[in-house]
Amino acid sequence: MTRSSPRSLAGRVALYAAAALIAVYSAFPIYWMVVSSTRAPQALINSTSLLPGPFTWEYYTNLLELTDYPSQFLNSLIVAAVTVVVTMVFSIMIAYAVTRHRIRGKGIIVGAMLYAYMFPPLLIAIPMFSIFAKLGLGDTLTSVIVSHLTLTLPLGVWFLWGFFKSMPFELEEAAMVDGCTRLGAFLRVVLPLSLPGLITVAIFSFLLSWTDYTYALIMIGSDANKTVPVGLASMVGSFDLRWGEIMAGSTLIALPLFGAFALLSQYFIQGLGAGAVKG
């Protein structure tokens, strides 16, 4: 501890109490979601115990066997994966071109991307829906992916722009002196060195796409094409409210995020500090 004065006992107790409060406030709803998703039906309605159990897996098996959840989960995976890949490819190219050359048009790109941070969702969703309906591509995963790109691409370009800017020109020049082409220097020198930035962009693009409700709600009409957030939300509106299944479905959407966060938290925090934002 670097602080010079040792804390008083009262100060330490207050600090621990505050830390405990933050932990409970942040984690209790998540804990409760998981507990509810594994609690047997009778206890789910009657028990007031805050500890987990009595256990059951029936909500999970119901969800996976009797509902559209598995196929909707797959839809979400496809949408998020394609969104991440396309975002990466284009944001790398755009950010690189913008930082490495003094050319006209670069201001337009960066300005448009920054402005896009502020777009009201409906300002994008209304024209997108209309365009895709006219193209005969309404109610498709493609339409969801394209609308997600309007969120993820500005984020990727904006973040990588800052990242490439801080990378010295000499690196590529050295490689080009050694006989690399510009493209070769870019692929072999710049990209590997930007890996931390690329991972951050991938994480946030995935997060934005995976958690999106608004665009998927507007673009998708049929149950078969829904992504999990929309599919799960429509379960609540149905005739009998099955909290066990709903909490099981919620847990399954949240778990991949927590797993990824446990592995990649440093990139996540770095990204937040550098202006990569989810909602």
Add this chain to the structure above:
Amino acid sequence: MSSKATIYSFLFLGLAVTALLIVAPVVYAVSLSFYQMDSFVGAPKWAGLDNYTRMLSQWVFWRALINGFIYSFGTIIFQVVLGIGFALVLNQVFPGRNIVRGLSILPYLLPTVVVVLTFKWMVDGSIGVLTTMMSALGLPQVQWFESPGAAMASVILVSVWMWTPFVTTTFLAALQTVPSSLYEAAKVDGTNAVQRFFHITLPMLKPILTVIVLLRAVWMFNKFDVIWLLTQGGPVGATEHLAILSYKQAFGQFDIGGGAAVATISFAILSLVVFIYFRLFPLDTE
């Protein structure tokens, strides 16, 4: 491929993608606001400023505007105050600090749907855990979504829970940049922790705080999903803000021009607010 060709092909692709994905939809949305359309595939009829005058002359529009401001201000104030408070606590040294830091971020990772559904389950009429806890403590029953005031408070509560971690994390990172010699010197001068916070920490972190507040303000003003999932704008429009109004116009009543007009207006308001904000709080970093 020559060096120039590589860069220019990247740039050309960049411009094309930006034009197609960012510029075109917005231009199209704004142009739709000047047409009358009853369906998304029907032929648009030129309507001039009719959509705007029609929307602006309805009190639902003004109610939505005011609700939007109440919602944004309410959520931002609580997020920023709580977030700074959390960051100050998590900046101290205590056992298990990294675990608490990790836990404090989790709400931000969750999909809105998960947060809303879990909240609804926790406050469920008779069996929700919050309901039973509150009645065990002798607190009165809260009708979370029934009355206008309670619905707005619920929407703000859930939003604050979800988005406080953004403030906590960015502020905590910024706290690391304040040189500890400043605090040491101030301590020697006999200041207390509160004075040090207001005279060192806050002034040092003003630039980052300016950006945090602006980003949060923009995103909260535009937020659609959390309100739609919690209340659908109800009861009787008490939580209906511009994004919900725009959605209901375009996709509920198939008044596409009206919906586009509301979206355009809310974007114009947002641009104006951002412009004024930067005039009031200029970023003095380059």
